[in-house]
Amino acid sequence: MVPRYSRQEMASIWQDLNRYRIWFEIEALAAEAMATLGDIPADSARAIREKGGAWIAAMTEADVERIAGIERETRHDVIAFLTWLAEGIGPDSRFVHLGMTSSDVLDTCLAVQLTQATDLLLQGVDAVMAALKRRAIEHRHTPTVGRSHGIHAEPTSFGLKLAGHYAEFARDRERLIAARREIATCAISGAVGTFAHLDPGIEAHVAARLGLAVEPVSTQVIPRDRHAAYFTTLAVIASGIERLATEIRHLQRSEVREAEEFFHPGQKGSSAMPHKRNPVLSENLTGLARLVRGYALPALENVALWHERDISHSSVERVIAPDATIALDFALQRLAGLVKKLTIHPERMAENLESLGGVVHSGEVLLALARAGISREDAYRIIQRNAMATWTTLGKTDARSFRDHLMADPEVAGRISPEAIDAAMDSRSHLARVDQIFTRVFGTD
C-alpha cells in the first residue's frame, strides 16, 4: 500500500523484520517441543532459542538484504532465512526446521500477522463506533428529513441515522472477530500434511504459545477458504465504510449543507476555486472501499489450489494481505476522526425539513384520512394530487403549503378537521420512538 494510506502501526506488521521475528519464534517453539518429545537434544533447542534469539534481536536492514541475496541463489525464501539463521546459531542449527516444510512456517506466520492486523482493525472499528455513539447521542433528537431515493420521505432524527451506522459497525465487529477466528490457526504438519516426520504435539505447542488454534487437517498449507472468508469480510466492512462516507458526501452537498467535514486552517479545497470546501475525506474513503472490495476477488480465486497445495496463492497474499489490511485500517481511523470532528448543522436540517411545503407528512395524513373513513385508494389519490400541486409550485409566486392545499380540497374539507390535519403534520411524532430504538442499539445504560 502506498505510504499515503498507511499507518505505521499496521505497516510494520507486514515488514520483513516482523515476519522474520515470527518465523524465528515458530522455529524456536517447534525446536523446544521437539526437545520435550525427545526428537532433538534439549541443549540444541536451548541454543536455538538463545543464540537465534540474540541473532534475531540484532537483525538490521543489512541482514534483510543478505537474506535477499541468498534467496536470489536458492530461489527459496525460507531456505534463505534458515541459511542466514544458521550463521547465528552455529552447529545446533541442524536441528532447526527438522522435518518441517516452508509452509509450516509461512502459513503459521501469516496467521500471526493477520491476527495482529485484525487486532488493529478491531481498534479501528471500536474508534468508529465510539465516535458514532457519541454523535448519535448528541443528536438523538435533532430532527432531520429522512430520505428514500434521495427524495424527502418523512422526518427522522440525525442521531437515528448515526445509530443505524453504529449498528452496522457493531455487526462488522462481530464479523471481524469471526474472521479472526477463521485465520487464527497453526499448521506444523510437514509435507502434504501427514505428520510423517513431525509429532502433532509440536503443532499443539506452537499453536498454544502463539495463541492460535490447531488446524484440524492441513495439506501442507492451511486451507485457503479461511483466507477467502477473511478478505471477503474486510470487503463487507469496507462497503459499510462507503455507506457512511456516501451519507456524509450527500449531507455536505451545496444544496443540502446539513453536515460537513472539518476544514482545517490552512487547508485549500481547490487550486482554482478558493471557495471550495469539499468532502475529500469521505470521497477518499469511497475509493479505499473500492480497493478493499477488489482485494477480495483474488482471495476467492486462491481457494482452489491444486491437490495438496500449489504456490499460486503466495503472490496474491504477499500483496493483498498487507494492502487490504493497511487500507482498511487507514480507512477506519480516518472515518473515526471524520465522524468525531464532523461539523453538523441542525438549523439547516430544520430548514430542509420544511423546504417542501409539508409534503413530508403525506403518510401521516393518509392514515388520518383513512381513520376518517376514506378508502385507502381515495385517500391516496386525494393526497397525491395535493402533494403534487404543492411540489410543482414550490418557490413560485403561487406557492401554497401542503396544508393549505389540503384544506382547500373539497374532498378533504368537512371530512377531517383542521386539527386532525395539524396533528398529522407534527414532526414530533416521528421522533417518539427514537429512544426505544436507541435502547435496542446502545443498550439501556
Place this chain on the structure above:
Amino acid sequence: MVPRYSRQEMASIWQDLNRYRIWFEIEALAAEAMATLGDIPADSARAIREKGGAWIAAMTEADVERIAGIERETRHDVIAFLTWLAEGIGPDSRFVHLGMTSSDVLDTCLAVQLTQATDLLLQGVDAVMAALKRRAIEHRHTPTVGRSHGIHAEPTSFGLKLAGHYAEFARDRERLIAARREIATCAISGAVGTFAHLDPGIEAHVAARLGLAVEPVSTQVIPRDRHAAYFTTLAVIASGIERLATEIRHLQRSEVREAEEFFHPGQKGSSAMPHKRNPVLSENLTGLARLVRGYALPALENVALWHERDISHSSVERVIAPDATIALDFALQRLAGLVKKLTIHPERMAENLESLGGVVHSGEVLLALARAGISREDAYRIIQRNAMATWTTLGKTDARSFRDHLMADPEVAGRISPEAIDAAMDSRSHLARVDQIFTRVFGTD
C-alpha cells in the same frame, strides 16, 4: 437461473406464488398484531386472515398475470398486489398494510425466502459432507501420492485428501449458519424506519411468527451489509466446491487416472471421439463456482444505499438472490452425487506412487542423513543430486531407482546403512497418523 442448473425445490422458493404467499402472511400477521394493540378492529384482522387466506390459497397464474397488469399502471409492485388482495378481502382491506411501507413487506419477505433457501443449501452441504465422510473412511488407508505444485511430494492416503475437503465443508456449514443468521431479520418499521405509524410490537409479532429476529435499527430497509455478508459466504462455499472439483478433474486426467466420474450407460463423451470419458460434472461445478463468485460483487456494491434507502439494490437482488442460491444448491447436490458415485482406482494410485523411482521419499531420507550426523546443507545437496539423477533418467534404458542411486553415492555409502535407507523409504510411515487426523476431523465415534 437457467432450468438446466435449477432444482425445482429451490426454484419454487423464488416463484411469484411463494413470494405472494409470504407477502400475505406478513400483512395478515401485522394486521393481527395491530388488532391486538387496538390499532384496527379485531374483526377486520380476522377478515384479512380468513378472506385473504382463502383468496391466496386459490391464487393461480391468472392472478399473477392480473397483478402484473395492475403494476404496469401503478408502476409499483406492492401496491399492485394489495389492490388485487383488496378484491378478495373487501372493505376490511383498508386495514391491510396500514402505516407500513413496501419495504416492510419486501425485505421481510426476502428474509423468509433466503432462510428457506439457506435451509436447502444446508441440506446440500450435509449431503456433500455425508458423501465425503463415507468415501474418506472407505479410503482411509488407501495410499496415494500427495502432490504439491502438481509434483509428487510424499505419500498420503486418499481418505485423508477427502477428509480435508470434509473439514472445509464443515467450516462452510458453520459459515452458512452464520450467514443465515445475518439475513434472518424482520423489519416492520415504516417510512424511514422511525415506527412513526407503527408500534414496534407489530414487528416483534411478525418476526416471532416467521422465525426471524427483529432488526434493531432499520431505515425503511434492512441494511444491506447483511446481504453482502450472505452472498460473499456463498462465494466462499462455491470456491470450496471448485477446489474439490479441481481435484477430481486432476485425478481423472488421462495420465493420472486415479479416480473418475461415474460414466452412465448410454452417455457419450464427445460427438467426434467415441473414446472420451470426461470429468464434465466437475468442470460444470468449476463454472458454477465462477458464477456464484460473480454474484457476490453486486451484493457488495449494494451496501452503500443513499440516505435511508434507495432502490438500486432491488434489481440486483431480483436476479442474484434466486440465481446464486439456485446455482449453489444445484452445485452442492451435483457434487454430493459425484462424490458418492466416484469411481476410485487404488491400484492406479499405487502405480503412480511408485512411478518416480522412489524420489518421493527424499524428505525422509534427508532426516535419516541428518540423524546420521550429516549437516543439513550437505544432506540436501547429496539427496537433490541423486533425486535429479533418478528423475531425469526415468523411463530410459539407464534408469535406476532413487535407492540405487543413493547406495552408489560415495557420500552416502558407509555413512548410513541400507536398512536405514529402506526404513526411510517405507510409505507406511506416512499413513501412521491418518487415524489421529481422522479423529480430529470426524470425532471419535
Place this chain on the structure above:
Amino acid sequence: MVPRYSRQEMASIWQDLNRYRIWFEIEALAAEAMATLGDIPADSARAIREKGGAWIAAMTEADVERIAGIERETRHDVIAFLTWLAEGIGPDSRFVHLGMTSSDVLDTCLAVQLTQATDLLLQGVDAVMAALKRRAIEHRHTPTVGRSHGIHAEPTSFGLKLAGHYAEFARDRERLIAARREIATCAISGAVGTFAHLDPGIEAHVAARLGLAVEPVSTQVIPRDRHAAYFTTLAVIASGIERLATEIRHLQRSEVREAEEFFHPGQKGSSAMPHKRNPVLSENLTGLARLVRGYALPALENVALWHERDISHSSVERVIAPDATIALDFALQRLAGLVKKLTIHPERMAENLESLGGVVHSGEVLLALARAGISREDAYRIIQRNAMATWTTLGKTDARSFRDHLMADPEVAGRISPEAIDAAMDSRSHLARVDQIFTRVFGTD
C-alpha cells in the same frame, strides 16, 4: 434474466429455437462445403439442407422437449440435437457433422448469437446517443452550476453535461464495435483444432455465409480471451450508464430538483407516502449496471481453460451470455426513454446557481486579482476568506453576497475596480466556449 428486465427481441436470440436454427444452419453450410470439396455426395448435402430445413422450420416446443429427453440419456446436447435432426433428414443424416466436434457448432453458434445481440446493443447505444444529442442541443445554453465533489464549482450549461455523456456513449459505440469484432469468428477445425478430418475450406465457407471471420488458430474451441474482452466491454458500458443514472438521481434530489424522471399518470411512488416521486428508473439502471459488472468476472476466469479446452466455461456462458446482453439491452432502452422524456427545470437550475451568494465565481475573481498584480498566494487567501464568510452566513440574517464581502475587504478595495469584480462574476463567460466544445463532440452540422 428475469422477464422484468428482458425485451423480447433480445430474449428470443437466446431461446432454444434460435439456437437450434443456427446449429442447423452451421451443419447445413458445412455439408454444402463438404459436398463442394467432394467429401460427401452433393445429393446428401442437398437432402440435409432441404429435409433438415423443413424439419427445423416445423420445429415446435414439443421438439425442444424431445431433444431434452434424448440429452437426458446421452448427456450430450449436440448429440441429442443431431439424433433428433437425423429423424427429419433420414439416411443422408450420416453425412451431417462429419468429422466435426460439438464445439465447432457450439462456438460458432455463440458467435452468431453474440453478434445478433451486439447489433441490438448498438441500436440501444444509438437510441441513447440520439436522445442525449437532442436534449444537449435543446439545453446547449441553459446555465446550470457545475459541481465537483458535490459542491458548487463554476457555471456550465446543462447541454454540456449531456454532451459529455454523449461523448462517452460514442466511445462505447466504438468499443462495442470492437467487441463485436472480437467475438465474430468461426471455428470448424475439429478435434483439438488440427483440421485432421476437415478441410479448412469448410470453415471458410461457413464463416463467409454467417458473416464471421475465420478463427486463425482454434483448439477445438474459440479462445475465451475474446469473450472476456467482450463481457468486460459490456461492463464498461454499464458503468457509463450508471454514471448518467447517478447524475439524474442527483438532479432529482429534493434539494436540487433540476431534473426529474417523467412521472406517469397513475404512477405511485410509495405505498405509504403519496407525495413521493422517485428516480426509480435511474436507480434501477444503477442496479443493472452492478449486475453487468458482476458478469464480467466469470468471463475473465473462463480464459484459462485447460490444455486444448475444457468445458468449465460452458455453464458460465449459458448464464452470462443471455443475462448480460439482456440486462444491458434493457438498460440502454430504458435509459434512452428516460433521457427522451426527462423533465428539465432550467428555472430551478438558475436558482441553484445563485444560491451560494456568488462564491461560484471565486476562480474568475482569483484571476482578476492576479491580473491586478496581487500574488497568487495573497489573492487565494483573500478570496478564500471572503468566500467562507459568504458561505457560513448563507440564509442567516447577516447574510451578504460574495461580491459585497469582497468590496468591503480592505485588501481588495482600491486594488481592483467594482467593474472588474462584476465582470469576473458574469456567468456568461463560462458558456462562451460551449459551442466550440459542441463542435468537437457533435461535429459541425
Place this chain on the structure above:
Amino acid sequence: MVPRYSRQEMASIWQDLNRYRIWFEIEALAAEAMATLGDIPADSARAIREKGGAWIAAMTEADVERIAGIERETRHDVIAFLTWLAEGIGPDSRFVHLGMTSSDVLDTCLAVQLTQATDLLLQGVDAVMAALKRRAIEHRHTPTVGRSHGIHAEPTSFGLKLAGHYAEFARDRERLIAARREIATCAISGAVGTFAHLDPGIEAHVAARLGLAVEPVSTQVIPRDRHAAYFTTLAVIASGIERLATEIRHLQRSEVREAEEFFHPGQKGSSAMPHKRNPVLSENLTGLARLVRGYALPALENVALWHERDISHSSVERVIAPDATIALDFALQRLAGLVKKLTIHPERMAENLESLGGVVHSGEVLLALARAGISREDAYRIIQRNAMATWTTLGKTDARSFRDHLMADPEVAGRISPEAIDAAMDSRSHLARVDQIFTRVFGTD
C-alpha cells in the same frame, strides 16, 4: 506493488520524481502556449521554463519531502508542488497554472504515465510473442497429444499449442494499443471543463507536445470510462498469461513431464523435499493474474463519478495504476523468460501419446467406419465399446491395444480392412495442416 514483483523500469514511472517532472512539463508547456496567445508575458513563460526546469532538474528526495510537508498543511498535493516550484521560479511563478485546475495537471500527467507504462507493457508482450514464435517454430512438427477436459483427445503438435498462445498475445497487443489510445488524452479545460479561463489552444499545444490527443469534452477530469477500459484490458491480458501458465503447470506435472521450467543451478524446490522441481514461476504468474483481474473492479466502479467529478477515483488510481502495470509488466517479462528457457521433452510427449493404447484415434476410426457404410450411431457404439475395453484394461495383464480390440470385434471384422484401420490410426494425418495454420498465425515469411 511489492519490490519482489517490480521491475525498476516500470516502477520508476510511478515514482514521485517522474510525476513531478511531468507536472512541471505540463505547466511549462501551458505557460508557453499562454504566452503565445498573449495571456501571459513571454518573458515569464521563458522564466518558468528555464528557472523551473533547472529547479526540477536539481530535485532531490529532500525536495520531495518538503513538498510532502507543504501538503500536510494545505492538504492539497498540486498546491504543495506549485508552492515549492514557485520558490525556484520566483515572481514569474504567478503565471504558472493560471486558470488551470489541479485535474488539468493530474489527469494529463496520468495519461503520460499510463502511456509510458503501456509502452513497457507492449515490449513485454513483444518479448512473450518472440519467445513463443521461436519455440513454436522449433516444435512445429513435434507430435504431442491434444487434450480436452484433461483427457487425451487427438494428436496435435507442440508448436501448434504455442501458436495458439502466440495468436492470443497478438490479440492482446492489438487490445493494448487500443487501450493506450483510450487513455492517451490531454485535458486542460479548467474548472468543470468549460474553458472559461483557458483558451482551448493551450490544451491543443500541451497535447501535441506530449503526444496525446485532445479530450473532446472533459468535465474538469478526463472521463473514467477510459481508464476502466484500460484496466479491464490489462485483466484480459493477465488472464491470457494465466492460460499459458496453467498449460505449463499441467505439462510439468509428475505424471505428464512433457515440459518443465528451467531449474537453476543452486535452486532448491522445497526445504523439506530435496527432489522437488516445481513450476513455481508459472504458479507465480497465476497468482499475479488474479491480482491484475482484481484491480479491474475498482477501475469499473470509478466510472460513475458524481456530477462534473468527485475525487473518489483518486485513491483507487494511486494504487492500481502502479500496481496493475507493475504486476503485469513483471508477469510478461517473467513469462517471456520462462518460455524462452522452457525445457521441452518431445520423447515424453511421444510416450504419452501412445500411452492409452491408441484410443486417441477413435475419431478417425469413426470416420473410416462411416465411410465403410456403417451408420453413425452404430459406428459410435462399436468404437465406444472397444475404446472403453482398451481403456479399462490399460496396464493390466489382459491389456490389448485399441487396434487389437477393434480387429477382434465381429461387427468390425469384414466390414473394414486392417489397412484402413491402420491408416486411421496414423498420427501424421493430424499434423498435416499445421503448416497451413502456422501461415495463418505467423504469416508466410
